[in-house]
Amino acid sequence: DIQMTQSPSSMSVSLGDTVTITCRASQDVGIYVNWFQQKPGKSPRRMIYRAKNLADGVPSRFSGSRSGSDYSLTINSLESEDVADYHCLQYDEYPLTFGSGTKLEIK
């Protein structure tokens, strides 16, 4: 199975910060990585698809990138509504696998 190693597991951040979360794939998954935001008590919401594409309705302060087997989600000028858990997903092959998640907390 493909492992998605996500880091950090948690981050203490301030409003206005630039935040970067990374997932490293254990083997080639091409562009087939998505990022999801999950708020307490809610289901995940797709934010980025195919590594770098913004999903519908997602603010432009969110972006995705890829460097080799490393995939990153960046949030510029963090706003209070961005405080949530974030998960990456590889969907290049079954079994689809998720990263272990990153929890953003306000300092």
Place this chain on the structure above:
Amino acid sequence: EVQLVESGGSLVQPGDSLKLSCVASGFTFSNYWMDWVRQTPGKSLEWIGAINTDGSKTNYAPSIKDRFTFSRDNAKTTLYLQMSNVKSDDTAIYYCTRNYGGYDYWGQGVMVTVSS
């Protein structure tokens, strides 16, 4: 508007059976593969399987293979997850997801608790 609405979550005992449903609306259900994903109390997300558009093919994660069965009724736009011989490790929130572009839509999730 695309909607996925799960139901059937419950508190069950180890070894019991349970059936979850997911009613889809707002899109042509029969055109999409559908997946089930679960989230444990520790918050990790786990893919548990997929079913193709007409229900003739399924793909199960090893953790649930031979215990869980996926099915669908395209006329009723409903997805099913039949759980049998449940274990404490199956305690989780269960989500149905539309498998397009890596899960573009998710249901609200249902809680299944396995405890004696």
